[in-house]
Amino acid sequence: MPDTALPTPPAPAPPTPAGAPPRPRARTGGWPAVLAVTAGVFSLVTTEILPIGLLTPIGASFRISDGTAGLMMTLPGLVAAVAAPVVTVTTRRADRRTMLCGLLALLALADLLNALAPAYWAVLAARVALGLVIGAFWSIGSGLAPRLVAPERQARANTVFFTAVPLGSVIGVPAGVLLGSLAGWRTAFAAMAALTVLVLLALLVSLPPLPPGAGTGLGLLRGLLAGRGTRSGLAVTFLIVLAHFGSYTYVSPFLAEVTHAGPGLVTGLLLGYGAAGLLGNVLAGDRAARAPGAALAGAAALLAGATLLLPVLGGSGPGAAVVLVLWGVAYGAVPVCSLTWFLAAAPQAPEAAGVVFTSSFQATLSIGALAGGTVVDHGSTTAVMLLGGGTALLAAATAWACRGRIHPTASGAPNGR
Template identity: 50%
Template sequence: MTATDPSPPAPAPTGRSPVRGWLAVLAVTLGIFALMTSELLPVGLLTPVGSDLDVSEGTAGLMVTVPGLVAAVSAPLVTVATGRVDRRLVLAVLVGLVGAANLASAFATGFAPVLVARFLIGVSVGGFWSLAGGIALRLVPERHVGRATAVIFGGVETASVLGVPAGTLLGDLGGWRAAFAAVGALGLVALVCLVLLMPRVPPERTLAFADLPRILRSHAALRVGLALTFLVVTGHFTAYTFVRPVLLDDGIAPRMTGVLLLVFGVAGVCGNFLAGALVAGRPRPAVLGIAAVLTTATTLLAATDTGPVTAGAVLALWGLGYGAVPVTFQTWILAAAPDAVEAASSLYVSVFNLSIALGALLGGLAVDHVATAGALWAGGALALLAVPLLRAGRGTRVRV
């Protein structure tokens, strides 16, 4: 059976304990939270890492670029390569790898070993996220699948909006190495939880590389959704990767940046729940609103001299918009290709992580060769390009 087969995999056996299934779901959620926090952790720590390892902030941005690029490739590659392997084993190996890589980063004496560790994190993120997206159907009774899937993807969203601020605060208090060590320990805890709480999950369908271009050709709404994901997520990370240097340039104390990023995170959680309630049946207005909010927030931060209060207000607006991104675009992608969910999810993970990488790269070029605020202007412009793309794609239909 291939990923293009419209028949879904068999639901979890009715005799399986819902409690045991939900414990497994929570273990997967912890794993994906640890992985996505690992990928994005350097966002709040670029300045101290660059200073300690004697590289520029733009070069330090490679800690976000490298795992993003690798995850973009590993998402379909790991899915295909492990097509006949127990999913519990694959997920456990990947989350264990990310735990070890973060611990290695915490003890690294130079920037090159950190980049090697970041490469391994990229492999883990791409493979784990792709496989975790459809695992709920195998763990809980059919009536719980929707909620379980939302919980698992909540790990992605929570890492984006809370993991980075929490890691930044820990880095401010104990140093950047302590932050990396803590996330590494979290990955190992997730490994133990997966081994103890998750049942064996034999693979039921395989994905071939040939399926991917065929699905893209046959689903116009999927192509539009992936393009919108690319513009909005690239724009966000072009700006957000360098938000700490921007705040420091505005005269905000280093210890306040963690607090301000936490404001961003809390607003992001609110944006996630708001989007979850509003996106059903209205994906286009949701994407339009996200693009408008991200463009407005980055422009305001670039164009004004901000103190802590003003910066907090702008970051709250920004967090509200970005918090809606994962649930909105994931909903679009799954609705655009309901007959090829696994393949569509794999493509979405690739584009999302490629966008993280390119955003960090573009932002680094702007910071090193133009000005720190240049990353904000470039990010806002990219997010704004989603508006004409939405207008051009009006002919495609997405039902959610």
């Protein structure tokens, strides 16, 4: 019995009649295109999470609390959760290359507005634009692997895509924090605007035309959401993303208050976290292709251990460093495992799976950042770490219990059950 209400893949279509519109080409562009999209993901991820490292100076600049500054993480997630299905459905006939390039142009403008914002409302306006880009870019980009590389290389292409997530932490955020400490947080966002323009040029050169495929309609999304594999993936993703962003969004205030770390040490600790995240992504790639449920359960368990240990060991720099490395390895595995879960639940609809992944991930990110900010404003950064650890334990148990609902193929390409 299939886990989803989606139709089985159709038989091969006959040749295109003379005069008919050409069908979308499959697997064009290859690895140069994969790397170009990965660069776009890096720019997007760095812009999204950069406020985590700059939360304290941004709050001081506008005389707002850490919890209020955390709206910079909450708002984009909420917008992205809505934008993912809406933009993907309404633009299902648009060329995907044109869409991705237009979205990166909007990202550059959002970065520039962040850098020039005269008041906090302008910062939030820029983050709304960022949320639109996040929702649409992830939905389209996360389902591109089948159109860019051969089937046996799709798992590796997804791993390459998600390498950009920890790279945003290992390179983007520490570099932004360092630049912010030297020249102000606005300079960090101005630098991101310049970088995004360069990435846009790389996309224009490397990405081939990508005519729309069958398109992602509301009926397809409803069918996907009816599947047991998708519903269990939503539950697990909600819990683990809630645990992570509810606590990690406020790791810089924790390091300042509990570890008594200055800007230089905070940069170094975030650099170690990001490097560990890169390792976690690489280690998770093949394991996620074979058993995404078990891999996600393991990542959630390790994340729980890290967040629960940080209040215990985080009073010193070395202790915080060890815990953040464990945390980085754990979370580095989460995005690729989560996406692989959704792709395995709907192998015949990769873009629709990307929409569900993006919308659920971003909605939970915003909820986590908002909930964490409430705890920080009315409690402490230590309390938010403990709550995050408990939620991660629940995520691990749920992922383990639901791991049998999806079955990737032996080659690593997702397959439904």
